[in-house]
Amino acid sequence: MADVAKVAGVSHQTVSRVLNDHPNVRAETRTRVLAAIDQLGYRRNLVARALVTRHSRTLGVVSFDTTLYGPASTVYGIEQAARDAGYFVSIVSLRTIDRAGVHDALEYLAEQGVDGIVVVAPQRSAARALADLPAGVPMVAVEGDHAGDVSVVSVDQVEGARLATEHLIGLGHETVWHVSGPSDWLEAEGRIAGWRGVLIAGGRPVPEILPGDWSPRSGYQAGQKLARMEEVTAVFVANDQMALGVLRAFAEAGVEVPGRVSVVGFDDVPESEFFSPPLTTVRQDFGAVGRNSIEILLRQIEAGQDLPHERLVVPPLFKVRASTAPVRR
Amino acid sequence: MADVAKVAGVSHQTVSRVLNDHPNVRAETRTRVLAAIDQLGYRRNLVARALVTRHSRTLGVVSFDTTLYGPASTVYGIEQAARDAGYFVSIVSLRTIDRAGVHDALEYLAEQGVDGIVVVAPQRSAARALADLPAGVPMVAVEGDHAGDVSVVSVDQVEGARLATEHLIGLGHETVWHVSGPSDWLEAEGRIAGWRGVLIAGGRPVPEILPGDWSPRSGYQAGQKLARMEEVTAVFVANDQMALGVLRAFAEAGVEVPGRVSVVGFDDVPESEFFSPPLTTVRQDFGAVGRNSIEILLRQIEAGQDLPHERLVVPPLFKVRASTAPVRR
DNA sequence: GAGGAGACTGTGAGCGTTAACATCCCCCAG
């Protein structure tokens, strides 16, 4: 910067002013400085700036397995929204979710001087780990526990499950079986709650849950069991990947979908429209989740974080395709 | 830091030494300092450290649409490897790939003071944009153009396509049709080259390519065309998502797989084992790609980047499942 | 008991930027 100042024949402060679009710089001086910058190939040092301004313009994101469609889409949405707002994004992807892991990640980001943190905390254990967060750093949780002490943005899982289950009941099915996600996941719990709620409200029997782990394989195994049960006519599967496994198991066992059994998934992955048959499912607007979480976070950062915690719920969208049909009498 | 020093009754330098595990600190002093840190809830400021050491211990990653399985997995692998090596990862996900976008992203990261950059540049245009990279920042490209002026780590696409095509030829198919990826993508080109190479080497006719865009829908559309062509007995699809679309189109048209037509995909997404039928495909080891790229990058950073550029090719793995069978005479 | 080699600790400078304040100059109102 000093070099640029020398070449342009001004002080380093004027160079700084040009770089920060300060109004009180003569047009001619500005041109001269810009020319010097160009000539020297000067690039400003954001680290030094962060040191004095105490703002890094970097946001931290803590997530779990960004290979999964849900987290990947959420993180993508967050990243886009952050960059649009002029912020960098520093990501920590956890391999396993445990309190220590989340805590370390948070501490790690806080040391790095991020201005705020978004935690994609879909597990109960992760949500709990937010309790001992680094003080002084604004934070928002995505898909987290709404009981905690932070702002939360999430898709309404209960509502999504309700839509799915009601759709199946509406088609005349006596009751609906459920292949769930892993028990620690908040999303899995929400989907169970929504499903169970509809059944109970309608006075329907509540079948035993078939537990899965989000993977197609676990769906496949659940599907094999369901295929052997004559009484099953409708299944609500907690995500599309497992639904694919269920469909596969049904296909192998000669169980027709939607002829004998109707199947509904959750997520609306891009593939689900091309499953056999195309899957009726619940779409989550991950882009909206990302945008909203960044919006709330930035508001907290600007306000100095003594804002009341917000709870924002994004509504899901139900997509009817070809894997559901009226019950066959 | 000064506060900690005061409480512990030492100089700020000694605090720094404790924080950096310097050997020459008396055990008792160390304990005292640690106690003071704990008492004050002190957290070191990595920004200030980066300013003086001129190393941020942050790596930049530029990628394209991290919602897609390939890029998501690659970025995940990179992030894991980087964190294991004690580095942060700052990510920029591009919405569109063009020279200006890549250039801006690179410049953006360089200003932020990253120690090195990994560019996931699967398109020809992105690879070209690396030409005007910010000088002085070590860089490695993943899935990039091997002709450029940077180190490149990639999966051997040509070999993968070769394996797929030879497998089909080996099953007695006269020739193999191909649903390709978008023309600008290097991976699409590599897969075309491998496929074409085998056909030409074997003196087989080379059918016209059906162009796709990686999406299941484009595969579905190609599948509809292929289903109408009596002479088609084998199809090599450039990724699993499109292969799903092809399978769907075939199912709708009553074309049996693998009875009448054999289908091979590429990527081995977790779902492909549960397609109908389970998909024969080519697996890419994204974890290895991530680890290797970080390894090369760190070597360049430590050496001061005047190392010769490296080219590392990760071999693909062929997975035979149930979507391919000997040709029916 | 002197000399010296370590081990341990402290002092001061400086990394590249912005904030705060000081200065200069021009122009206009009174």
Next chain:
DNA sequence: CTGGGGGATGTTAACGCTCACAGTCTCCTC
């Protein structure tokens, strides 16, 4: 013609850390 307001610029001091160097103290060797 003069005072003052404000635009344009410069000067100085941080920001929180590490590096280089200078001590001080202890203990061992001859």
